[in-house]
Amino acid sequence: MKINLKRLNNNYHFETKNERGDIVHLDNKSEENPQGSSPMDLLLRGIAGCSSIDVVMILKKQHLELDDLQVEVEGFREDGAIPNVFKKIHLNFMLKGDIPEAKAKRAVSLSMEKYCSVSKMLEKAAEISYEVNLNEKLIS
Template sequence: MKITLNRVNENFHFELKNDRGHIVNVDARPDFGGNDMGPSPMELVLMGVAGCSGIDMISILKKQRQEIASFKAEVEGERVQVGEAKPFKDIYVVFYLEGNIKGDKAAKAAQLSFEKYCSVSKTLEPTATIHYKVVLNGLELAKI
């Protein structure tokens, strides 16, 4: 896996490209001297958590022949000052699923993602606690 970064402007706008040619723009907020031309690197980390766990959950539920009509997630991160850095301390994930899905299977899929499969979450595990809950067809099922 390889990523290349190219500076786009005189501030902090970067274009990142993976070895398959997919491009993501990254920038800093204006209050940090950026132009807000893309998500910040820390926002990309949260996007990585959402995408990784989303792939896991959908894969698990499809293998169990669950019918997913809608799948959404919201991820929020709380950061803490550690020297000059501000790493994530707590990350909160809420999954919203709709469809003909058994509640125990949806809850187990989330548990398996965070405890076993999601490489992004596992990478963050030494420094951040990930909390999650599953809302299926409007009802909260699991909360960790």
């Protein structure tokens, strides 16, 4: 895996490109008009994306189709700390569809505790928690 970064202005706006040519813009969140995500924002997006891919894959292998999947991720940092790393990360998985509760819980659990590379990497630095909602009902 390889990423190239190029500075686009005189401040903090950068363009990153992977080997396939996919582009993601980065910027400093304290800028007046940021032109991209902050690096810490991308970490939260990464854990949401990685775990969601796992959940979809696990359910597809069981021939279960989701009508919708959304994940809300919140990262908590220690005020004033340098570096200001995440101390806690909480994910709220919101699944919709004709999925048995046990299978929905298990898919999320397998992702977060076994398969999601981003989660496994970040758990070395931050406490990670999650909850699962199925069809607008909290199930774990």
